[in-house]
Amino acid sequence: MVRSAGMLKLLCITLLATYLPLVFAENAKILRATVESTLVDASTVASIEKLAGKKVSAPNKNLPLKLLASVETGKNQTFTDVLVDTGSGILWVGGQKRYKPGRFSKRLGDFAISYAVGFASGPAYTDRVKIGDAIVKSQIIGAANHTEGNNIVLSVDGILGLAPSGANSGQIIGHESTPNFVESLVKEGSIDKPTFGIHISPLNPKTGKAISTGEITFGGVDEDRFTGKIVWLPTNTLDSLRWAFNVTSFSFGTLKLMDPAALTARTDCGVSGIGVPFDFLYEILAAVPGSTITGSDDWFGLAFPPNQTASTLPPLRLGLGEKNKIFELPASLYLIPKALYAPLGLTKNLTYSWIGPGGSGSFMLGQQWLQGLYSAYDMERRRIGFALPKN
Numbered sequence: 001m002v003r004s005a006g007m008l009k010l011l012c013i014t015l016l017a018t019y020l021p022l023v024f025a026e027n028a029k030i031l032r033a034t035v036e037s038t039l040v041d042a043s044t045v046a047s048i049e050k051l052a053g054k055k056v057s058a059p060n061k062n063l064p065l066k067l068l069a070s071v072e073t074g075k076n077q078t079f080t081d082v083l084v085d086t087g088s089g090i091l092w093v094g095g096q097k098r099y100k101p102g103r104f105s106k107r108l109g110d111f112a113i114s115y116a117v118g119f120a121s122g123p124a125y126t127d128r129v130k131i132g133d134a135i136v137k138s139q140i141i142g143a144a145n146h147t148e149g150n151n152i153v154l155s156v157d158g159i160l161g162l163a164p165s166g167a168n169s170g171q172i173i174g175h176e177s178t179p180n181f182v183e184s185l186v187k188e189g190s191i192d193k194p195t196f197g198i199h200i201s202p203l204n205p206k207t208g209k210a211i212s213t214g215e216i217t218f219g220g221v222d223e224d225r226f227t228g229k230i231v232w233l234p235t236n237t238l239d240s241l242r243w244a245f246n247v248t249s250f251s252f253g254t255l256k257l258m259d260p261a262a263l264t265a266r267t268d269c270g271v272s273g274i275g276v277p278f279d280f281l282y283e284i285l286a287a288v289p290g291s292t293i294t295g296s297d298d299w300f301g302l303a304f305p306p307n308q309t310a311s312t313l314p315p316l317r318l319g320l321g322e323k324n325k326i327f328e329l330p331a332s333l334y335l336i337p338k339a340l341y342a343p344l345g346l347t348k349n350l351t352y353s354w355i356g357p358g359g360s361g362s363f364m365l366g367q368q369w370l371q372g373l374y375s376a377y378d379m380e381r382r383r384i385g386f387a388l389p390k391n
């Protein structure tokens with residue numbers, strides 16, 4: 001912004017005061033897409049290996065919660081179960097049914113991407129892609145003809161990667177890095193800023209189903225989805241491939257696990273858990289007698305004794321930013337709804353939580369943590385923001 005003085009400044013202020021609402025309304029081009037948190041039923045899962053007649057090890061009967069968006073592309077195809085993932089950087093489809101090139105498709109070599117838990121590859125195209133209200137005329141997408149790995153990759157129709165700019169280098173083979181969906185929207189003038197906001201619906205503690213519909217906004221944030229101001233944090237340059245930032249404080253009820261200091265964290269809505277550093281996991285374990293770390297094929301983490309409930313357990317408190325703004329995650333949000341015990345293969349008489357290991361010295365804000373936070377991502381200024389969700 002150019003600094004001006006005197007009359008010019010006055011004029012500007014007058015003009016701003018008069019036109020600000022209008023300018024804002026015109027500038028804030030925000031496009032919306034709904035996202036749903038659902039438990040994917042593996043009995044309906046037909047991985048492309050299976051379609052190709054190959055034998056694959058049967059996935060578990062039910063799969064962890066996923067945050068899914070619907071993607072329209074190819075030959076008038078709709079891929080309904082595309083995982084929204086802030087932890088990876090390209091868009092691919094075709095995991096459950098084959099992508100068919102349509103009238104806007106142009107072949108662009110091949111793609112290959114490895115995840116911590118799997119792999120997808122196949123031809124790449126540029127094509128028209130529609131997600132909710134957002135349309136990109138020419139988006140680079142992968143059309144998977146091969147996937148492998150665990151449930152996360154095998155049970156979805158594709159992955160919408162929303163990692164920071166530059167995180168997808170080499171994944172479209174022969175290309176350094178390619179614009180992700182948000183960057184393409186900016187390039188084509190559909191939105192002004194490469195910013196997006198994510199609202200994830202909390203789960204009903206009784207039924208385990210999402211209470212409402214989640215939403216991604218492209219081009220800005222949705223002011224109706226949070227209260228107060230967004231706390232913006234710079235992202236860590238040493239971990240530029242992920243939305244990584246510093247946490248200021250962390251506690252479990254009165255147990256202060258971290259004095260104001262800096263430990264790293266990242267958001268990853270492509271996974272369901274609430275990841276805390278190993279040491280803290282053990283400290284929480286020690287603080288609640290009868291707790292244990294246990295797991296099933298679909299889940300691994302902290303479980304409390306059955307005499308502990310959402311009303312006896314304290315909240316997790318995460319402090320962010322220079323002012324150590326506290327974000328509270330009540331036990332009702334970090335405990336796994338009982339209705340999900342059977343689908344997740346949790347069979348012991350315990351009070352299971354979503355809390356699990358986040359890595360050494362690192363927090364991982366997965367889907368269940370993000371349902372207690374509104375999160376915002378600014379790809380241009382490389383910063384990430386959080387606010388208290390309005391429920």
Ligand SMILES: *[C@@H]1O[C@H](CO)[C@@H](O)[C@H](O)[C@H]1NC(C)=O
Pocket residue numbers: 075076102103
């Ligand atoms: C796709 O849908 C449009 C509009 O409904 C239609 O005009 C077009 O023929 C369809 N294309 C194919 C390949 O089915």
Ligand SMILES: *[C@@H]1O[C@H](CO)[C@@H](O)[C@H](O)[C@H]1NC(C)=O
Pocket residue numbers: 109110121122123124145146
């Ligand atoms: C999958 O796509 C790759 C890359 O385009 C190609 O080389 C391979 O032959 C394809 N495999 C099948 C089974 O279609």
Ligand SMILES: *[C@@H]1O[C@H](CO)[C@@H](O)[C@H](O)[C@H]1NC(C)=O
Pocket residue numbers: 234235236237245246262263
């Ligand atoms: C995060 O904390 C580390 C360690 O104190 C510090 O070196 C780094 O600059 C911080 N990063 C940001 C983005 O503030």
Ligand SMILES: *[C@@H]1O[C@H](CO)[C@@H](O)[C@H](O)[C@H]1NC(C)=O
Pocket residue numbers: 289290305306307308
């Ligand atoms: C809850 O159960 C655990 C394990 O059985 C026991 O160690 C603990 O003392 C009990 N806590 C309360 C508050 O009763």
Ligand SMILES: *[C@@H]1O[C@H](CO)[C@@H](O)[C@H](O)[C@H]1NC(C)=O
Pocket residue numbers: 306307349
């Ligand atoms: C679970 O354990 C608690 C406390 O030991 C006990 O009261 C309850 O009956 C048990 N429930 C089941 C289903 O075994």
